[in-house]
Amino acid sequence: MSFIKLQVIAPILKALDTEGYTTPTPIQQQAIPVVLQGRDLLGCAQTGTGKTAAFAIPILQKLYNQKTEDKAPKQIKALILTPTRELAIQINESFEAYGKHTGLNHLVIFGGVSQQSQTNGLRRGVDILIATPGRLLDLMQQHYVSLQHLQFFVLDEADRMLDMGFIHDVKKIITRLPAKRQTLFFSATMPTEIAKLSQSILNNPVKVEVTPVSSTAEKVEQAVYFVEKDDKKNLLIHLLKDKNIASALVFTRTKHGADKVAKELNKANVKTDAIHGNKSQNARQRALTNFKNGQIRVLVATDIAARGIDVELLSHVINFELPNIPETYVHRIGRTGRAGASGIALSFCDREEKVFLRDIHKLTAQAIPVVDEHPYKMLQPSYEETKANHQKTSSNARPFAPRRSMSQRRWSQ
Numbered sequence: 001m002s003f004i005k006l007q008v009i010a011p012i013l014k015a016l017d018t019e020g021y022t023t024p025t026p027i028q029q030q031a032i033p034v035v036l037q038g039r040d041l042l043g044c045a046q047t048g049t050g051k052t053a054a055f056a057i058p059i060l061q062k063l064y065n066q067k068t069e070d071k072a073p074k075q076i077k078a079l080i081l082t083p084t085r086e087l088a089i090q091i092n093e094s095f096e097a098y099g100k101h102t103g104l105n106h107l108v109i110f111g112g113v114s115q116q117s118q119t120n121g122l123r124r125g126v127d128i129l130i131a132t133p134g135r136l137l138d139l140m141q142q143h144y145v146s147l148q149h150l151q152f153f154v155l156d157e158a159d160r161m162l163d164m165g166f167i168h169d170v171k172k173i174i175t176r177l178p179a180k181r182q183t184l185f186f187s188a189t190m191p192t193e194i195a196k197l198s199q200s201i202l203n204n205p206v207k208v209e210v211t212p213v214s215s216t217a218e219k220v221e222q223a224v225y226f227v228e229k230d231d232k233k234n235l236l237i238h239l240l241k242d243k244n245i246a247s248a249l250v251f252t253r254t255k256h257g258a259d260k261v262a263k264e265l266n267k268a269n270v271k272t273d274a275i276h277g278n279k280s281q282n283a284r285q286r287a288l289t290n291f292k293n294g295q296i297r298v299l300v301a302t303d304i305a306a307r308g309i310d311v312e313l314l315s316h317v318i319n320f321e322l323p324n325i326p327e328t329y330v331h332r333i334g335r336t337g338r339a340g341a342s343g344i345a346l347s348f349c350d351r352e353e354k355v356f357l358r359d360i361h362k363l364t365a366q367a368i369p370v371v372d373e374h375p376y377k378m379l380q381p382s383y384e385e386t387k388a389n390h391q392k393t394s395s396n397a398r399p400f401a402p403r404r405s406m407s408q409r410r411w412s413q
């Protein structure tokens with residue numbers, strides 16, 4: 001299968017060639033013809049599958065091929081709504097890359113920065129708008145954005161919109177879109193509310209599905225280190241002595257944790273930065289750029305900040321803390337091993353996190369290999385501790401393994 005076979009036009013083929021894309025990924029093979037035919041699409045796919053190009057290529061192509069009288073130059077004809085600033089920036093970069101020979105222009109808008117340059121861009125006129133929901137609504141309310149010429153609407157990462165509390169904004173935006181349009185709806189998972197939303201906005205869609213969440217894990221080499229909580233920092237520094245770890249994305253559960261780990265690594269002379277929601281957009285972007293071009297070797301991130309980070313050839317993902325939601329583990333390790341490349345994911349698991357590891361095993365239907373040989377091995381509980389635990393367990397008739405408590409469940413992502 002090639003992009004020519006998918007009937008992609010020459011100006012886009014040329015750009016794909018520059019990007020080094022030779023073969024369409026499975027989601028691209030399925031989605032591009034459907035979108036070119038003008039059908040609505042329900043795509044079950046997560047970041048890392050090549051889904052951005054799966055919607056960007058046919059939208060660019062359809063807009064490029066339009067008859068001059070339909071062209072409505074520099075009016076917003078395509079809107080891509082995505083949950084995070086990082087994703088918005090990356091999608092904008094993709095439109096730039098794939099559309100550079102089409103003459104179509106695009107703009108990205110997101111919150112947390114001054115609106116001035118965004119409103120200037122909107123005034124100059126835009127063909128394709130990429131936006132996060134909050135800032136888009138804001139600028140719509142200020143009458144900077146008109147969507148009356150809209151032909152294509154892409155809702156990206158719909159399940160994340162729900163997780164992040166943006167779903168009401170999204171629904172509000174949808175009520176303002178022209179009824180006659182082509183809609184492409186992407187979500188990695190389909191919770192009931194998202195399934196309902198998709199049914200309400202899609203018109204007889206074609207469903208395409210790739211890489212169910214659990215199978216992403218199969219192409220990533222994984223290992224787990226059992227380690228006491230207080231030793232995790234030392235273990236991380238120890239592992240990073242290995243120069244084979246060219247670049248590592250380290251995950252913590254909290255923003256504070258991310259800052260703490262970054263500080264410790266810098267103290268140990270490992271060039272590190274942290275990104276999370278408390279950092280300014282500029283600081284996050286700077287950290288990401290420095291990471292991408294190799295100026296810093298380690299980026300510490302929380303799940304939300306890292307969502308959609310697209311670093312080509314990221315060699316390692318390290319779970320400094322295991323997530324309490326097993327799907328999050330799969331999303332994390334999916335940052336490495338992108339678009340078919342293999343990657344390595346290492347996880348630190350302390351006593352309290354064993355229950356999370358069990359949930360991950362259940363979801364991925366894989367046992368992650370345990371690294372036994374390392375200097376910070378978790379000590380086995382003493383005979384007395386085991387006995388005491390056992391007695392407590394039998395007297396309370398509770399299972400030996402600690403159950404996940406509500407407070408653990410509420411740990412922020």
Ligand code: AMP
Pocket residue numbers: 020021022023024025028046047048049050051052053310312338339
């Ligand atoms: P996405 O799922 O859109 O975030 O894409 C994941 C990564 O795959 C990005 O780094 C893209 O540049 C890359 N990619 C997308 N399509 C292809 C392709 N056909 N061949 C090679 N790389 C691709």
